[in-house]
Amino acid sequence: MVSRARSRIMLAGGLALVLLACGTNGDGGTAGQATRVTLGYVSAVDQMGAAVALDLGFYEEAGLDVTLAQPFPTGVDALNALSAGDVDFVQVGVPSFGAVLEGMDLVYLGNYSGSATRLGIDETMAVVAEPDSGINPDDLSTLAGKRIGVSEGTINHLYLLNLLKAEGIPVSEVRIVNTPPPDMAVALQTGGVDAIAAWDPWPITARESVDGAFEVVRGGGYLAYIGYLVSTREYLEGNRDAVSALLTARAAADRWIRQHPDEAAGVTVRWIPGTELEVAKEAMRYNIVQLDPRFSACNYLALDTMVRAFAEQGVIEGTYDPNDHMVPDPVLEVMAQRPELFEDLPDIPEAARISPGYVFRRAEAEQACPAG
Missing domain, CATH: 3.40.190.10 (Periplasmic binding protein-like II)
Structure with missing residues (x-):
């Protein structure tokens, strides 16, 4: 169901509107x-x-x-x-x-x-791991054997697949856990996954809200x-x-x-x-x-x-x-x-x-x- 409520909250500081010329609608x-x-x-x-x-x-x-x-x-x-x-x-x-x-x-x-x-551009993508995951940012081969949360069928899924391919890790050697981005921090916090791969803000949210969580990789040119x-x-x-x-x-x-x-x-x-x-x-x-x-x-x-x-x-x-x-x-x-x-x-x-x-x-x- 689509909400018909329209936000008209203006940003602080009196931001000026950029007027757009428009003759017909x-x-x-x-x-x-x-x-x-x-x-x-x-x-x-x-x-x-x-x-x-x-x-x-x-x-x-x-x-x-x-x-x-x-x-x-x-x-x-x-x-x-x-x-x-x-x-x-x-x-x-x-x-x-x-x-x-x-x-x-x-x-x-x-x-x-x-x-x-x-x-190739993917700066808005990142992998974040929980502190006891055993994943080493300096050795991405340590992703093997881990449970990694992604949203299947989305770009964060392909980001992970391409990262694994680049590192020579068969997909069969990780367990992909289908996880909606808003649920990723909770999955990391509760031990449901060892790491998550997603678009912002969710990697940053997970890193900041889960004690000891850390960024494994940011961007990297793994996908277009x-x-x-x-x-x-x-x-x-x-x-x-x-x-x-x-x-x-x-x-x-x-x-x-x-x-x-x-x-x-x-x-x-x-x-x-x-x-x-x-x-x-x-x-x-x-x-x-x-x-x-x-x-x-x-x-x-x-x-x-x-x-x-x-x-x-x-x-x-x-x-x-x-x-x-x-x-x-x-x-x-x-x-x-x-x-x-x-x-x-x-x-x-x-x-x-x-x-x-x-x-x-x-x-x-x-x-x-x-x-x-």
């Missing part, structure tokens, strides 16, 4: 007639652009009346809500693989986290992080103006977060229950490294790389062509019309830049996008 409406949109997000720091855009009025200035669903524990739950029609958009990455392969006609419209300039703004093709085809307005509002929010990470942490503690401010501040410093809403060949390559990796690990059956589900035109239009929203980001490599009608070819994208 989604569904053919005119200025002054806000288009209603529902957006689902997961309780993760890298998804806080959804809340920032609401708190600071970016959606409203773009002509949207946005309702945020209660935070979902995982992207699987968010996609279930999208499939049921409870939300119009969700922010999701790896869980979309299974949904697409099962026949859900999803479209990837922009990033909430990732990189348009390179392939993907996090997309996703909807259904049917919704896109009937609401193109609303899609463009949402992407514009989100780009403005992302820029504000990059410029004000500590203030953005204040948003996080309100929207992710139980998150301490200092935890959110630390997590936000990692988040802004990969807060890039643009699309390039690198984002296609990241999706293709991750789908292939999950298939190779046997987590999903089959792969699919990114060209069939990535729809770059709306965000490319925002990039062209509002360049100031992206001017603080690194330049996209010339060979990785794309234009409307782009067709992904893996070999060309691999040449265009640095590995890390």
Whole structure:
């Protein structure tokens, strides 16, 4: 069930709104007639652009009346809500693989986290262990034989799988315990797992709330992080103006977060229950490294790389062509019309830049996008 309660809590300090030019709204409406949109997000720091855009009025200035669903524990739950029609958009990455392969006609419209300039990026991911686990951060082979909590079918699952592969540890030599991120600190505290692998803020929360818990590894380039703004093709085809307005509002929010990470942490503690401010501040410093809403060949390559990796690990059956589900035109239009929203980001490599009608070819994208 989607909550219709809308937060209008303004951040301390009288933060100025960034006004967004908007002539028409989604569904053919005119200025002054806000288009209603529902957006689902997961309780993760890298998804806080959804809340920032609401708190600071970016959606409203773009002509949207946005309702945020209660935070979902995982992207699987968010996609279930999208499939049921409870939300119009969700922010999701790896869980979309299974949904697409099962026949859900999803479209990837922009990033909430990732990189348009390179392939490997995973600074918002970490492994945290309890003090008596026997795991040595200087010798990751000590992960063998341990119980490790992840959310199966999500990006933290693949992060662990890729880490184990890089260290030469067969998956059969660890016990994967399916654990929702909000429950990971408790699982660590009670001895249900020896370690957890997850996205922020949960590794930091676990480290700070469990006596003696410690970070085993942070980032490391083990995967190409993907996090997309996703909807259904049917919704896109009937609401193109609303899609463009949402992407514009989100780009403005992302820029504000990059410029004000500590203030953005204040948003996080309100929207992710139980998150301490200092935890959110630390997590936000990692988040802004990969807060890039643009699309390039690198984002296609990241999706293709991750789908292939999950298939190779046997987590999903089959792969699919990114060209069939990535729809770059709306965000490319925002990039062209509002360049100031992206001017603080690194330049996209010339060979990785794309234009409307782009067709992904893996070999060309691999040449265009640095590995890390």
